[in-house]
Amino acid sequence: MTDVDFNDVQGLLRFGYGKMTQASYALLRVRDAAAARAWLRAAPVTSALTMNPPPPTALQVAFTAPGLSELGVPSSVIAGFSPEFVTGMTEESRTRRLGDVGSNAPAQWSWGYDSDLPHLVVMFFAQPPGLTTFIQSATGPDWSRAFEEMRWLKTADLDGVEPFGFTDGISQPRIDWERQRDPTRPQIDYSNVVALGEFLLGYPNEYNKYTDRPLLDPDAASANLLPAEDAPAKKDLARNGSYLVMREMEQDVREFWKFVSQETGNRDAAAKLAATMVGRTRAGDPLVPIQKEAIPGISPDEAGQNRFTYGGDPSGSACPFGAHIRRANPRNPDFPGRPASLIKRVITMLGFGPKGFRDDLMSPVRFHRILRRGREYGPGLLPEDALSPALPNEPARGLHFICLNANISRQFEFLQNAWIVNPKFSGMTGERDPLLGTRAELPGCPVTADFNQPRDGRLRKRVDGLPQFVTVRGGAYFFLPSLRALRYFAAKRSN
Amino acid sequence: MTPQSNFMVLAPIEPSREVALRALLDSMNEAPGRVNPKNALIPFEQFDRLHFGRLVILNDQTTGDIRVYRREPQTYPLYLALLGDIDGDANSFLTDLAGRAAAGLRAIFSCCADFYADTDLVSWMQSHEAPAIANYVNWRGRTVRRAREEAKLRDAIEDYLRIHAPALADLPAREIHQRLRQFVQAEKTAGRLPLAPEERTPLRWSISNLLHLLGMPLLFLLVLPLLLLITPFYLLRLRHLEKTDPELCARVDQTYSDGLAQAEDHLVTNQFTAMGSLKPGLVRLVTTIGILSIVNWGARHIFTRGRLARIRTIHFARWVFLDNRKRMVFFSNYDGTVESYMDDFINKTGFGLNMVFSNGIGYPRTNWLALDGCQDERKYKDFLRRHTLPSQVWYKAYPGLTAIDLERNSRIRQGLETAALSEADARNWIALL
Secondary structure, eight states: OOOSOGGGSBGGGTOOOTTOOEEEEEEEEESOHHHHHHHHHHOOOOBSOOOSSOOSEEEEEEEOHHHHHHTTOOHHHHTTSOHHHHHOTTOHHHHHHHTOOGGGOGGGOSBSSGGGOOSEEEEEEESTTOHHHHHHHHHTTTHHHHEEEEEEEEOBOOTTBOTTSOBOOOOOOEEETTOOSOTTSOOOSOOOEEEGGGTSTTSBOTTSSBOOOOEEOOOTTTTTSOEETTEEEEEETTTTOEEEEEEEEEEOHHHHHHHHHHHHSSHHHHHHHHHHHHTBOTTOOBSSOOOSSOOTTOOGGGHHHHOOOSTTOTTSSSSOTTSHHHHHOOOOOSSTTOOOSHHHHHHIIIIISOOOTTTTOSOOGGGSOOEEOOEEESOOOOGGGTTSOOOTTOOOOEEEEEEEESOTIIIIIHIIIIIISOTTGGGOOSBOOTTTOOOOOBTTBOOOBOEEEEETTEEEEEEOOOOOOEEEEEEEEEEEOOHHHHHHHTSOOOO | OOOEEEEEEEEEBOGGGHHHHHHHHHTTEEETTEEOTTOSSOOGGGOTTEEEEEEEEEOOTTGGGGGGGTOOOOOOOOEEEEEEEEESOHHHHHHHHHHHSHHHHHHHHTTBTTOOTTOOHHHHHHHTBOOOSEEEESBTTOOHHHHHHHHHHHHHHHHHHHHHHHHHTTSOHHHHHHHHHHHHHHHHHTTSSOOOOOOOOOHHHHHHHHHHHHHHHHHHHHHHHHHHHHHHHHHHHHHHHHHHSOBOOOOOOHHHHHHHHHTSSSSSEEEEEEEEEBOSSHHHHHHHHHHHHHHHHHHHHTSOBSOBTTBOOEEEEEEEEETTTTEEEEEEEEESOHHHHHHHHHHHHHHHHHHHHTTBTBOOOEETTTEEGGGSHHHHHHHHHHHBOOOSEEEESSTTOOHHHHHHHHHHHHHHTSSSOOHHHHHHHHTTO
8 A cells, every 4th residue: 555645646647548549738838827827726637546437538737947937936946846847958058968969959949948948738638539628628718818828749649659660668667656665775686666756756766865855834825735754844845746858759750761671671671670779679579588587566467578687688689788778778786797695795886796898887777767658749650651752741750758757867867868868878889879869979979870789709780870860859847746736836826 | 007197286376366367277178168179278189198187276165164063164275276197107297298388387377376487387386286195097007098099999990890891790709800800910010000019117116006005004904903992982983973963965056056067068078076175073084084095095906997896987086185184175087977977976886985075074974984975865966066166177188988988999909919819708809899
């Protein structure tokens, strides 16, 4: 049993709303703060309570830092949120770390930069065909007085397949809602169970500590907020909330399949090369074998595609180091070489553990997990059809990437920087993520567009000159509040 | 083997010249955080023994922290530090530096309090040397020249493979090794691929290194009885201090942090300078000296091949005492972002970090010196960011290469210089390509 009040948590933290295959996200700016607060007070925001039968629709709300300010939240309160959230995704130094350079640069984004930064996003989900009706009823007559609609991000239901044609969303961390795992114990094997506080603010994280967040003095305004677990005299505005990272990533599906076809010359080999770039086949099967031993947090019904680590593939010959899913989740534990005893761990800690070239290159993954909630957009295109020329005025397609995490810099940003776009990931040089990476140069690193496939006892295969397949078109950091915090933001104020 | 050494010239800045000095230092950069290696003042790239160079104004933001011990902060001078990590001995390097960058150095140092038009540059720099109490070199004996030659070697092999990969695709590892050996041999013979053999290790260095290797443990054994005697009292006092020393881990001012970030993440490697005051009292001072002496000994004799305990991302690092051991500066050159650097330390060698830095005022609370402390990630990161100083000028001799790149390139060369590899070694070797 968990002591988290699901009634206070927005549902997206617990559910992907997979049955609600229709979704649309409204990027909004506040037109009239009082009207906006009134709309938010009445908004039918969906909680994380399990309902029977499941609801046919869901609505979620998240705010940017300027959005909170616009609603009248005092700047002293906003300053208590994390620096990444407060300064935003497009801060110049940050863009270097995130790979938002060259064609990904925020100045060219269609939303999220400068005056194009939304104040909030309202996310509508519905079982088909209910979305249009749901949006009409949920927005209501006060909507247009309250908000200026910057943009509607429409999504498409590609039936669990992302636009390049690969089954997506297979691997997700399992949140330790019950707080049964002791994160201070060294983890010598990979586990998929991650501390509650890595995703929900106000609870202990993988260091068994509370992530920084605004703690308020009790007063009339904060009376209904929950107290902070680690400071019971304070009100915890962020408790049961999370940070929501949103990025619009346009995928050049035709370019992707054209490239792998030209590199290989036939359909089967093209599919194989594409699979090595992803790290899974199109059906979602990993390139390394499924292991017999159970992995904590991976249930038997998902074992067929998820019960694996790269421990048995140290050379990267089954799944290349640079494959997308190996970068995004290297599935590595705290130590190299599984030091089971305390003495062995001390020996490893002192630097006398495994000394191979590729040993111990990465930070333990449990500090860098994210909960993915993205959805596709644009018309589906089968890989078989992707080789034909684009139709005139073909709409763009891609992913509205969404992830939830409690510490943006240690989770999303670390993952994006140190693993996805880093040309030096895992002892390599000259390649970034084959799917997502920018191909921009770095000083002294003129090549970033290779993709290596190591082979045991043979010369690696290398593909070079990878085009950039994904271009960032927009993005922002949001705060996804608890329902109590939402009522605090939306409370009647004089201004 | 050419051993690495370092220098740090430390001099108080003449207050009226600070603005001029900052302008001078800025003029050495193309953009904030990006040095012009050919700049007119110190044309770094002319010095082929220089791995890393740095000019920092040591403007400690935290001198007031001592007030938590109910002491008034001292007024310290504002220092300029010029430091470098080099091949060979420091004196000959400083002479070379003064010889080729005299005008620039004079312009810079004339902003310092005791530098005059007729001052002798070399002896002034020598007399302003601030020695490190602990120093770390990623790979003892790897010179700038060798790092560059080995990078060229890898490039040459990559170019060769670009053309010949199809023909080599299905050959066994040892055969590929042989072919590449032949290719590299031919390139060397044709003079296209210089790969200088290692120089002889200077005898004086070998002797002093041996003395250091043996001397430290010997000294330890000598004072061991005394240490054992003191230990209970020391521990009692340390435990008391640990439980009562105040923490100062407030969120760093965002504008300050953003200013630091401007100079970060331009290359795959970053610079790091952190500064602060030691906690008052003999126990903390002795602890700092003791731990850093051990770190220095370990770095000099054990961790000489690419790893400082589990950390593989540091090129060079050092700790320097200032102002009568009241204050300390830590300098390092590391791969990745500051966030990943801190995560690396917390997750991989938190114990070491705690033992050294917990003697600084305000560090997150430790337990038995090695435990807890930085495991409070948020406090530690805020603490460290607040103590971080911007480096006005920072130069790296091989901008695109990480410590791991350098290690790989060395391993490639090592394999090539072996006439015949075993099957297993050959397989490992071609996995480096």
